[in-house]
Amino acid sequence: MRYISTRGDAPVLNFEEAMLTGLASDGGLYVPETIPTMSAAEIAAMAGLPYEEIAFRVMRPFVGDTFGDEEFRGIIARAYAGFGHDARAPLVQLGPNHFLLELFHGPTLAFKDFAMQLIGQLFQAALSRRGEHVTIVGATSGDTGSAAIEAFKGLDNVDVFILFPNGRVSDVQRRQMTTPPETNVHALAVEGDFDDCQAALKEMFADIGFRDHVKLAAVNSINWARVLAQVVYYFSSALSLGAPHRKVSFTVPTGNFGDIFAGYVAKRMGLPVETLVIATNQNDILHRTMETGAYTKEGVAPSMSPSMDIQVSSNFERALFDVYDREGAAIAQLMDELKSGQFAISQGAMERLRDIFASGRASEEETTATIAAMHARTGEVLCPHTAVAVKVAEEHLGSEPMITLSTAHPAKFPAAVEAACGIHPALPERMADLFAREERFTVVPNDLDRLKSLIKERLA
Numbered sequence: 085m086r087y088i089s090t091r092g093d094a095p096v097l098n099f100e101e102a103m104l105t106g107l108a109s110d111g112g113l114y115v116p117e118t119i120p121t122m123s124a125a126e127i128a129a130m131a132g133l134p135y136e137e138i139a140f141r142v143m144r145p146f147v148g149d150t151f152g153d154e155e156f157r158g159i160i161a162r163a164y165a166g167f168g169h170d171a172r173a174p175l176v177q178l179g180p181n182h183f184l185l186e187l188f189h190g191p192t193l194a195f196k197d198f199a200m201q202l203i204g205q206l207f208q209a210a211l212s213r214r215g216e217h218v219t220i221v222g223a224t225s226g227d228t229g230s231a232a233i234e235a236f237k238g239l240d241n242v243d244v245f246i247l248f249p250n251g252r253v254s255d256v257q258r259r260q261m262t263t264p265p266e267t268n269v270h271a272l273a274v275e276g277d278f279d280d281c282q283a284a285l286k287e288m289f290a291d292i293g294f295r296d297h298v299k300l301a302a303v304n305s306i307n308w309a310r311v312l313a314q315v316v317y318y319f320s321s322a323l324s325l326g327a328p329h330r331k332v333s334f335t336v337p338t339g340n341f342g343d344i345f346a347g348y349v350a351k352r353m354g355l356p357v358e359t360l361v362i363a364t365n366q367n368d369i370l371h372r373t374m375e376t377g378a379y380t381k382e383g384v385a386p387s388m389s390p391s392m393d394i395q396v397s398s399n400f401e402r403a404l405f406d407v408y409d410r411e412g413a414a415i416a417q418l419m420d421e422l423k424s425g426q427f428a429i430s431q432g433a434m435e436r437l438r439d440i441f442a443s444g445r446a447s448e449e450e451t452t453a454t455i456a457a458m459h460a461r462t463g464e465v466l467c468p469h470t471a472v473a474v475k476v477a478e479e480h481l482g483s484e485p486m487i488t489l490s491t492a493h494p495a496k497f498p499a500a501v502e503a504a505c506g507i508h509p510a511l512p513e514r515m516a517d518l519f520a521r522e523e524r525f526t527v528v529p530n531d532l533d534r535l536k537s538l539i540k541e542r543l544a
């Protein structure tokens with residue numbers, strides 16, 4: 085299996101190289117040269133299998149010869165062993181034809197664990213074979229940092245540094261990053277805001293001397309291996325509802341388009357999916373694009389579903405690549421136009437997008453009202469991201485079952501949830517002692533040189 089860039093001008097890589105590289109050298113995103121397909125019989129044969137076995141069968145063709153079968157099975161088993169639910173991604177019923185796919189049973193209570201836990205094990209396996217060590221540095225406004233720490237803690241061939249804005253993440257978010265005792269975890273509280281953290285990270289990657297010295301690596305949402313891990317639960321949930329004999333639709337609370345793109349990959353692989361519904365909050369660039377055909381940047385308005393507060397949606401480029409007949413030069417040109425704020429999508433490409441995707445948006449008021457209404461009607465307590473999707477899903481219910489992705493546990497957003505429905509959501513039992521655990525982090529000034537020398541000292 086070979087991987088090519090969406091902008092057509094970067095080296096062709098294998099799975100291992102694409103995973104370790106992340107962003108392509110031409111600024112594009114890596115995608116498989118061809119999408120492998122599964123027959124209806126192969127899909128049907130997965131019904132009733134454990135999540136890990138479905139994961140193995142769905143992902144195997146993408147991995148090529150990077151890992152042997154037994155090695156890859158071991159990687160998957162270790163990735164999901166720490167989840168708090170045997171089904172890993174269980175379904176619950178919300179209404180007559182509407183189901184919630186609970187993706188929040190991982191160690192940090194959000195769906196990003198599905199991808200991060202797998203990528204941690206994939207990195208470790210590849211690096212130990214190569215005899216290499218890398219330094220993962222990430223900047224977080226709260227959630228991704230803890231998912232990365234949980235994924236890489238205790239792994240021999242990786243150190244993980246997470247920069248977060250001191251005093252500006254929630255207590256739960258901070259404690260999730262600062263309580264793991266493993267010595268390869270370094271939580272750095274930067275005296276600045278999230279933009280400062282991100283700017284520092286960007287400059288570290290731009291400093292080639294530093295980058296090579298510490299073997300800097302990133303695991304951001306454009307990494308192909310992260311998308312791949314997310315394809316699995318589209319299969320497992322659809323199988324539970326009768327696929328491949330019955331079609332299903334999905335509604336996905338969307339920010340960077342990684343999660344819903346995984347649904348698109350599942351459909352291309354042969355899973356019978358009627359519609360993929362993009363649900364956005366008030367930061368609705370994708371919904372506006374689907375309505376108008378113009379992809380136009382606007383400022384970000386902070387919302388109660390912060391993981392969907394985006395200005396541009398990076399993984400959307402992968403979908404555009406396909407609907408532009410995989411012409412890298414065309415995508416490179418659109419992305420160049422975006423530098424001045426917008427581009428227009430051709431009519432043919434828009435038609436193809438609308439064949440596959442629908443979209444909707446939820447305002448802050450609608451999100452709050454949905455949390456309240458669902459609690460009253462069904463007893464389910466939704467996190468704000470999930471509530472955005474439930475609201476949009478209800479506008480798209482059809483004859484086939486609708487599966488709405490529930491991307492975070494409500495206890496991660498207690499204030500918004502309590503304000504909406506009066507329930508203070510409790511942390512699951514396995515985390516109940518989070519506030520009793522010892523914290524360990526370093527406060528650092530917002531100063532690039534100090535940050536770089538601290539990282540070098542820690543690695544020495």
Ligand SMILES: *Cc1c(COP(=O)(O)O)cnc(C)c1O
Nearest residue numbers: 338339340341342343391491492
């Ligand atoms: C990251 C995230 C999303 C958005 O996912 P994308 O892959 O960026 O579209 C939605 N909900 C939660 C809770 C998240 O953490």
